[in-house]
Amino acid sequence: xxxxxxxxxxxxxxxxxxxxxxxxxxxxxxxxxxxxxxxxxxxxxxxxxxxxxxxxxxxxxxxxxxxxxxxxxxxxxxxxxxxxxxxxxxxxxxxxxxxxxxxxxxxxxxxxxxxxxxxxxxxxxxxxxxxxxxxxxxxxxxxxxxxxxxxxxxxxxxxxxxxxxxxxxxxxxxxxxxxxxxxxxxxxxxxxxxxxxxxxxxxxxxxxxxx
Amino acid sequence: xxxxxxxxxxxxxxxxxxxxxxxxxxxxxxxxxxxxxxxxxxxxxxxxxxxxxxxxxxxxxxxxxxxxxxxxxxxxxxxxxxxxxxxxxxxxxxxxxxxxxxxxxxxxxxxxxxxxxxxxx
Numbered sequence: 001x002x003x004x005x006x007x008x009x010x011x012x013x014x015x016x017x018x019x020x021x022x023x024x025x026x027x028x029x030x031x032x033x034x035x036x037x038x039x040x041x042x043x044x045x046x047x048x049x050x051x052x053x054x055x056x057x058x059x060x061x062x063x064x065x066x067x068x069x070x071x072x073x074x075x076x077x078x079x080x081x082x083x084x085x086x087x088x089x090x091x092x093x094x095x096x097x098x099x100x101x102x103x104x105x106x107x108x109x110x111x112x113x114x115x116x117x118x119x120x121x122x123x124x125x126x127x128x129x130x131x132x133x134x135x136x137x138x139x140x141x142x143x144x145x146x147x148x149x150x151x152x153x154x155x156x157x158x159x160x161x162x163x164x165x166x167x168x169x170x171x172x173x174x175x176x177x178x179x180x181x182x183x184x185x186x187x188x189x190x191x192x193x194x195x196x197x198x199x200x201x202x203x204x205x206x207x208x209x210x211x
Numbered sequence: 212x213x214x215x216x217x218x219x220x221x222x223x224x225x226x227x228x229x230x231x232x233x234x235x236x237x238x239x240x241x242x243x244x245x246x247x248x249x250x251x252x253x254x255x256x257x258x259x260x261x262x263x264x265x266x267x268x269x270x271x272x273x274x275x276x277x278x279x280x281x282x283x284x285x286x287x288x289x290x291x292x293x294x295x296x297x298x299x300x301x302x303x304x305x306x307x308x309x310x311x312x313x314x315x316x317x318x319x320x321x322x323x324x325x326x327x328x329x330x331x332x
Binding site: 027031034035038039042043045046049050052053054056057074078081082085086088089092093096190193194196197200201203204205208209210 | 233234235238239241242245246249252253256257266267270271273274277278281282285286293296297300301303304307308311312314315316319
């Protein structure tokens with residue numbers, strides 16, 4: 001019988017191999033910060049899951065009021081989807097330019113991201129205003145309460161994302177692209193991409209799914 | 212570049228690394244795939260391309276595919292060693308989301324089918 005000797009000599013492991021699994025010392029700050037923010041995003045998505053569950057349960061309870069198919073304009077929803085998708089794309093390119101220390105490009109991409117996000121919000125606000133105007137507000141039926149809560153919560157997240165983008169851009173203009181600001185930008189881009197993932201659930205389950 | 216190339220490079224732990232695995236191409240490929248999935252979703256929902264009772268399943272499959280595209284191409288969750296923890300956290304998140312959704316729909320549907328009809332209440 002052979003005894004397997006375990007090598008306990010300390011070996012120098014470079015930081016690239018140290019990614020938070022114990023060996024080789026601490027992972028880089030960038031990875032740790034992104035991981036923490038990722039946990040926040042997942043908890044946010046779990047909150048959205050509760051709203052999705054409420055919507056799925058209540059979608060049939062129209063209390064004699066209008067059903068989804070009568071209210072939703074799928075052409076507008078498609079435009080909204082494209083706005084958010086392209087804004088996610090320019091956000092990614094902006095984060096990439098910032099990482100490559102190209103502030104000019106970053107500002108252009110950030111402007112595109114902001115305009116596309118604002119266009120999304122504008123179309124959504126117009127849709128909400130129209131629904132309230134024809135008497136299909138959140139107090140009309142259980143279905144509409146769930147609809148306004150779920151889609152409104154997503155819209156609220158987009159709004160706070162736009163506010164944070166202004167704040168971040170101001171910070172980059174004032175403090176330039178230093179490491180701490182870049183980490184904030186990384187977190188913000190994770191948030192923005194996650195909002196797009198939530199929207200995929202919204203347009204599939206709320207707007208496209210037949211009752 | 213493999214990890215072996217870095218093996219003996221000196222670097223203080225915690226120091227920022229600026230090498231990015233992403234590129235313009237990654238995002239563009241992701242965008243193209245996401246647009247494709249979106250368009251197919253909208254077409255499937257509004258035409259009878261799919262057998263009507265299969266439309267919900269088709270839409271869910273397309274949505275999951277698009278979420279996968281977003282995770283890989285936009286959020287850069289890959290098989291790299293620095294996303295192991297993120298993927299584990301994601302797996303737990305997906306479990307909780309599944310429990311909330313499936314559990315709520317199941318329980319409420321069960322309660323609903325056990326309700327007395329309105330006139331008998």
